Amino acid sequence: MPAATLLAPRSRVTDVTGEPDSIGSCLVAEGRSSVHEVGVGDSDALLAARLAAGDPLALAEVFDRLAPVVYNGALRVLGHDAAAQDVVQDVFVELWSHPGRYDPDAGSLRAYLSMQARHRAVDLVRSEMRRVARQERNSRLEPGQPDPSAYEQVMASEAAAAVRAAVEKLPESQRRIVELAYFKGLTCREAAKAAGIPEGTAKSRLRLALAKLETVLDRQLLESS
Amino acid sequence: MTAAEQRPALPDGLRDRVLAASLRARAAGRPAPAAPQIAPEEAFSRAADAFYGMLGVLAEADWGRPALRGLDVQGLVGHLTGVEEDVHRCLAGDPRVARASHVESTQAAADRQAGRPAAQTRAEWRSAADRTLDLVRAAGDADARVAVHGMRLRLGMLLVIRAFELWIHENDIRQAVGLPPSVPDPSTLSLMTQAAAQLLPHAAAVQDLREPVSVHLVLTGPGGGTWDIPMGHGGPAAASASASVGIVADAVEFCRLVANRAAPEGLDLHITGDRDRAATVLAAASTLALD
Numbered sequence: 001m002p003a004a005t006l007l008a009p010r011s012r013v014t015d016v017t018g019e020p021d022s023i024g025s026c027l028v029a030e031g032r033s034s035v036h037e038v039g040v041g042d043s044d045a046l047l048a049a050r051l052a053a054g055d056p057l058a059l060a061e062v063f064d065r066l067a068p069v070v071y072n073g074a075l076r077v078l079g080h081d082a083a084a085q086d087v088v089q090d091v092f093v094e095l096w097s098h099p100g101r102y103d104p105d106a107g108s109l110r111a112y113l114s115m116q117a118r119h120r121a122v123d124l125v126r127s128e129m130r131r132v133a134r135q136e137r138n139s140r141l142e143p144g145q146p147d148p149s150a151y152e153q154v155m156a157s158e159a160a161a162a163v164r165a166a167v168e169k170l171p172e173s174q175r176r177i178v179e180l181a182y183f184k185g186l187t188c189r190e191a192a193k194a195a196g197i198p199e200g201t202a203k204s205r206l207r208l209a210l211a212k213l214e215t216v217l218d219r220q221l222l223e224s225s
Numbered sequence: 226m227t228a229a230e231q232r233p234a235l236p237d238g239l240r241d242r243v244l245a246a247s248l249r250a251r252a253a254g255r256p257a258p259a260a261p262q263i264a265p266e267e268a269f270s271r272a273a274d275a276f277y278g279m280l281g282v283l284a285e286a287d288w289g290r291p292a293l294r295g296l297d298v299q300g301l302v303g304h305l306t307g308v309e310e311d312v313h314r315c316l317a318g319d320p321r322v323a324r325a326s327h328v329e330s331t332q333a334a335a336d337r338q339a340g341r342p343a344a345q346t347r348a349e350w351r352s353a354a355d356r357t358l359d360l361v362r363a364a365g366d367a368d369a370r371v372a373v374h375g376m377r378l379r380l381g382m383l384l385v386i387r388a389f390e391l392w393i394h395e396n397d398i399r400q401a402v403g404l405p406p407s408v409p410d411p412s413t414l415s416l417m418t419q420a421a422a423q424l425l426p427h428a429a430a431v432q433d434l435r436e437p438v439s440v441h442l443v444l445t446g447p448g449g450g451t452w453d454i455p456m457g458h459g460g461p462a463a464a465s466a467s468a469s470v471g472i473v474a475d476a477v478e479f480c481r482l483v484a485n486r487a488a489p490e491g492l493d494l495h496i497t498g499d500r501d502r503a504a505t506v507l508a509a510a511s512t513l514a515l516d
Contacts, residue, residue: 046495049445050473056244056253056451057441057471063240071235085236089243096247099257 044102044109051099059096066110067092070117077121087120133184166213174209177202254451260411265384266361268413272388273354275407276305276395280347287402288343296335298398302350303338305394307331308374309353312387315373316360316380323372330374357387385420388413393484393514408477414448418476421483421513422452428509429456438502439469449476456506470506471497482507485514 050058067088074087091113095102102112167175180191181202192202251257263271280302292301308331311322322330338346367381376383388409396406409417422442437457444450473495474482481487489507496503 046445046473050443050451052257053443053445053449054251054254054256054451055441055443055473056248058443059247060244063243067235067240067243071239081236085239085242088239089246092243093247093250097250097257 043104045104047109048099048102048104051096059092062095062109062113063092066113069110070113073114073117074121077118078124083124084121087117087124090120091116170209170212174205174212177205178209178213181206254453256415256448256450260415260448263412263416265367265381265388265416266358268388268409268416269361269384269391270358271410271413272391272395273351273358275409276391277347277351277354279395279398279404279407280350282404283343283398283402285343288346290401292401293394293397298401299338299341299343299346300335301394301398302346303335304328304331305391306346306350306353307334308387308390309350309357310334311373312357312383313353313360315371316357316364320372322374323377325374327374382420382423385416389417389420389480389484392417393481393486396486409448411447414476414480415450417480418444418448418450421480421510422450422454424483424513425454425506425510426456428513429506432505432509432512434505434509436502438499438506440506441469441471441497443471443473444476444479445473446476456509469498470503471495472503472506479510483510483513485511 047058047062051062070091071084071088075081075084078084078087094116095113102109106112167178170178176195177191180186180194181188184191186194188202188206189199191206192199195202197205283298288299289297292298296304308327311325311330314322361380361384364380367379367384369380370377371380371383372378373383376386378386392407392409392413398404399406408414422444425440425442434456435458437455440452440454440456442452442454474492478487478492482489482492489504489511494507
């Protein structure tokens with residue numbers, strides 16, 4: 001006779017109200033036609049599904065496999081160990097918190113995490129550039145301070161080694177406008193006036209310079225990963 | 226493996242720090258995105274609505290099609306009416322339904338559908354399901370312990386199991402008449418997977434699985450989640466000290482397995498650990514169903 005409920009009826013009444021306790025476990029391997037090994041070689045789609053299901057073993061597996069890529073990529077751009085570690089943490093916390101943002105159909109998990117690391121690292125560099133520019137503006141309001149220019153500070157910064165190299169590769173006209181706009185804290189109009197060029201030209205050069213900087217920084221990170 | 230991956234360049238402590246920060250952001254076991262939480266009563270109500278809606282699209286001839294183990298569609302709906310009637314008796318405090326057989330005690334309700342208009346069978350079942358909901362709302366306590374069909378459990382768990390059964394029989398009928406299968410909404414499915422995970426140790430006990438084993442169950446897709454479940458004799462301490470088994474499966478497929486509507490061999494399972502123990506656990510899971 002048909003019936004499909006959970007728990008077969010017994011001669012006695014079975015208490016099914018107990019709560020399972022949580023204990024740890026580890027993953028090994030097995031093989032069968034419809035049964036697959038979990039672990040090394042897991043497809044990115046399966047890893048993503050396990051991450052979405054809240055499987056901490058999947059997180060550890062992804063970390064062990066790809067954290068070196070993320071870390072070394074960030075280190076290459078930032079040149080600073082602590083900052084690179086922060087990038088690794090940000091990237092993995094983001095992956096664990098929002099696993100659905102990774103789409104296995106769009107590319108590999110490795111490429112996705114590399115991209116996340118690159119964005120985080122470039123954001124950190126930009127943030128640092130803005131911070132130093134602000135510092136420079138503030139120091140100019142305090143006469144008598146013999147501090148080096150913000151540009152010099154950034155260029156000397158270990159964390160901005162990649163930026164330094166990238167800026168130095170810019171054509172002189174573009175490098176000049178970057179220095180005025182970002183490191184001396186001038187508005188685009190002020191920078192144009194200081195450089196003796198029309199404001200539209202200054203904007204155009206600045207756009208080109210920033211596009212080149214991003215390309216160079218992105219390439220560096222991709223190469224490192 | 227690339228040069229970057231071969232480089233053992235990670236700073237000391239970074240792994241622990243990152244994993245800990247991640248698990249602070251989202252606790253282990255919780256799916257993301259999490260399905261909106263609903264009460265067991267709501268899960269039952271949704272399953273009942275889905276079942277009733279499916280019945281509404283059946284042609285008259287469909288009601289006579291063989292559905293499950295000798296019952297036609299109409300008889301299967303009658304069986305479910307009988308289940309509701311036993312639940313009503315349970316909620317009214319009738320102790321006789323505690324030990325009643327899920328099949329035998331509902332046979333009369335299945336048999337009485339013969340020769341009836343389909344609309345009458347459908348209306349009778351809907352009325353019985355609505356009566357269940359009325360009684361549950363009147364009881365007002367999902368944690369109240371009830372006993373029916375050989376189970377003693379919380380009322381909330383009973384409602385989830387009832388939702389589970391409605392979904393399974395809905396799909397029995399869908400299969401019988403050639404309709405595509407249905408999947409519960411993520412919120413309902415989440416309650417079902419939680420129930421299945423919670424009941425696994427009992428299934429193991431029923432199957433007399435003695436050897437302690439720790440099962441790391443990962444159910445993927447909407448309504449899924451991750452559980453670490455101790456099984457066998459000796460309790461959690463013994464299980465944690467024993468070898469572990471990892472099972473990764475699609476949440477819906479696992480529910481079909483638990484309902485004995487799919488065999489482990491037919492599922493896209495990802496198993497780790499001791500192969501024989503994994504097979505034993507999966508066999509136990511499929512015995513949670515009655516048929």
